Amino acid sequence: MHELGICDALLRMVRGIARDEELETIRRITVEVGSLSGVVPAYMSDCWEAVTDGTELEGVEFVVEELEGTARCMDCGEEFPADVNRLRCPNCSSEKLTPLTGRDLTLKEILAD
Numbered sequence: 866m867h868e869l870g871i872c873d874a875l876l877r878m879v880r881g882i883a884r885d886e887e888l889e890t891i892r893r894i895t896v897e898v899g900s901l902s903g904v905v906p907a908y909m910s911d912c913w914e915a916v917t918d919g920t921e922l923e924g925v926e927f928v929v930e931e932l933e934g935t936a937r938c939m940d941c942g943e944e945f946p947a948d949v950n951r952l953r954c955p956n957c958s959s960e961k962l963t964p965l966t967g968r969d970l971t972l973k974e975i976l977a978d
């Protein structure tokens with residue numbers, strides 16, 4: 866479950882930003898997860914709770930937004946929204962696809978007082 870490692874890195878990132886920007890109280894953290902990133906949004910919330918348990922960030926609202934990824938077919942050039950559960954070209958049924966977007970996980974926003 867690599868979500869735990871990601872949340873750990875995320876926690877360090879949030880702390881770094883909070884220190885640099887002298888944020889007093891963090892209210893909400895929003896992350897954007899691409900559908901091709903391999904990260905399961907539901908696990909992200911669980912892992913975030915686990916890594917922030919007992920820290921100053923415990924209980925901070927944690928929002929995971931899903932971003933639909935897109936892929937291109939290597940055979941016919943079709944571009945389409947990529948569904949990880951069905952990675953196949955809707956035009957020619959080829960499985961030779963290259964991901965265009967949706968592979969990233971980004972810290973989108975930190976809302977603080």
Ligand SMILES: [Zn+2]
Pocket residue numbers: 938939940941942943954955956957958959
């Ligand atoms: Zn195709």
